[in-house]
Amino acid sequence: MTHHLSQEFAWPKHFLFGSATAAAQIEGAGHLYGKEDSIWDAFARKEGAIAGGEDLEVAVDHYHRYREDVQLMRELGLDSYRFSTSWARVIPGGREVNAQGLDFYSRLVDELLENGILPWLTLYHWDLPQALEEQGGWTNRETAYKFVEYAEVVYNKLGDRVQHWTTFNEPLCSSLIGYAAGEHAPGRQEPKSALAAVHHQHLAHGLAAQRLRELGAQELGITLNLTNAVPNDPSDPVDQEAARRIDALWNRMYLDPLLKGSYPEDLLEDVSDYGLAELIQPGDLETIHQPLNFLGVNHYHDDNVSGHPLPHDQPVAVVPTDSAKSSPFVGSEYVTFPARDLPRTAMGWEVNPQGLRVLLNRLHRDYETLPALYITENGAAYTDVVSEEGSIEDHERSEYVLDHLDEVAHAIEDGVDVRGYFVWSLLDNFEWAWGYNKRFGIIYVDYQTQERIIKNSGRAYASLIAANRTMA
Numbered sequence: 001m002t003h004h005l006s007q008e009f010a011w012p013k014h015f016l017f018g019s020a021t022a023a024a025q026i027e028g029a030g031h032l033y034g035k036e037d038s039i040w041d042a043f044a045r046k047e048g049a050i051a052g053g054e055d056l057e058v059a060v061d062h063y064h065r066y067r068e069d070v071q072l073m074r075e076l077g078l079d080s081y082r083f084s085t086s087w088a089r090v091i092p093g094g095r096e097v098n099a100q101g102l103d104f105y106s107r108l109v110d111e112l113l114e115n116g117i118l119p120w121l122t123l124y125h126w127d128l129p130q131a132l133e134e135q136g137g138w139t140n141r142e143t144a145y146k147f148v149e150y151a152e153v154v155y156n157k158l159g160d161r162v163q164h165w166t167t168f169n170e171p172l173c174s175s176l177i178g179y180a181a182g183e184h185a186p187g188r189q190e191p192k193s194a195l196a197a198v199h200h201q202h203l204a205h206g207l208a209a210q211r212l213r214e215l216g217a218q219e220l221g222i223t224l225n226l227t228n229a230v231p232n233d234p235s236d237p238v239d240q241e242a243a244r245r246i247d248a249l250w251n252r253m254y255l256d257p258l259l260k261g262s263y264p265e266d267l268l269e270d271v272s273d274y275g276l277a278e279l280i281q282p283g284d285l286e287t288i289h290q291p292l293n294f295l296g297v298n299h300y301h302d303d304n305v306s307g308h309p310l311p312h313d314q315p316v317a318v319v320p321t322d323s324a325k326s327s328p329f330v331g332s333e334y335v336t337f338p339a340r341d342l343p344r345t346a347m348g349w350e351v352n353p354q355g356l357r358v359l360l361n362r363l364h365r366d367y368e369t370l371p372a373l374y375i376t377e378n379g380a381a382y383t384d385v386v387s388e389e390g391s392i393e394d395h396e397r398s399e400y401v402l403d404h405l406d407e408v409a410h411a412i413e414d415g416v417d418v419r420g421y422f423v424w425s426l427l428d429n430f431e432w433a434w435g436y437n438k439r440f441g442i443i444y445v446d447y448q449t450q451e452r453i454i455k456n457s458g459r460a461y462a463s464l465i466a467a468n469r470t471m472a
């Protein structure tokens, strides 16, 4: 293995090394113990929605195997485990609390604590109760208030043991990819609805953050997927303008309201045909602009952006699944993503670890009130092969993770306050519209037998964690 700075770096004292999952992607027990449909269960039933035609019914059966999974976390030496609770399990049908469903998370949290692993909880990782979608989903402002009730129910059950509370995971994806591209649940292709979802999720975040704070939450934050928008030709004004638009929509549409209390002016102009400004009611931006203890950053790749049409034989850098018939880039649909000469993962995403350092420095520079940063997701899908000896020699994934950790270390040297890193993902799992064959795990899952095998990347990560502990 190549030598890595991250393996001998003096990581800050309380730096957290963790790994992440999401309820819908791992739990299974899709309609057991009182759980009802989430929008992803309903979406998966639509012809062609999921690449392999699979559903979330069993997934990797984490609901029944969480004890075994916590033992694996312990074997890896994780400081923290980032997971999400399923709204459709806790309040099925959006109506009454399902005590049995809540109990599951209580048992999971106890199991983590007994094993010395810090629970890092996310309330919304894309699985809205289908019943609420039928009342308009995130296009309905009411859903934001329903979210507060749900947050309160989970807090009342777990707040005595969970310190770290994240409202949303990547609201951008569940809005623009779910409501505009239609590639994610609920599978709508309505750009105006997508921006309504953006605003109502913002509002839901702010209202829930207020409420959780009142109830006593110590550590509150949100996780965004942030992507550098790099102009394909840095000296071409057309590419510069395209990159500005993608940065406004993809990054600043979230960062600015959360950290500055306003939507960017240029964004409002870019999307002026789509009704965002009209949705903002007096007081909304103050509500959204809540003090945060941390910002979670999910980072996978940069976007190489151009304002010119692509020659039809040129490959694109960002490859939406075949089911994407409509653009997630509301108001900037003309923008293109030419490929660069970079290695790619099995998702087709370009690998460019330096982008993470650039991104972290940019956040530090542009936002005066930036809270502590945690990398809440970073990782890669590769085609894994189980060897005759039963091992998974996923060298590329090890390099991907360590290369990105090197960049986090550099960012810390640059003066950026980064306090943790969570690999996506602990286990191979349901990769949304792509189904099960895109494997992101540092632990392999045999989907027939549900057997788990720690991949070499998991071992590499574990030895970095162990080495750091010895140094400290």
Ligand code: GBH
Residues within 6 Å of the ligand: 022, 169, 170, 173, 177, 181, 225, 298, 300, 318, 319, 320, 321, 328, 377, 424, 431, 432, 440
């Ligand atoms: C995360 O999202 C999710 O939080 C997690 O659940 C998921 O399993 C994991 O990453 C791996 O995918 O321009 O429409 O082609 C991924 C964030 C943002 C990465 C959008 C791909 C390009 C989409 N994604 N990006 S598009």
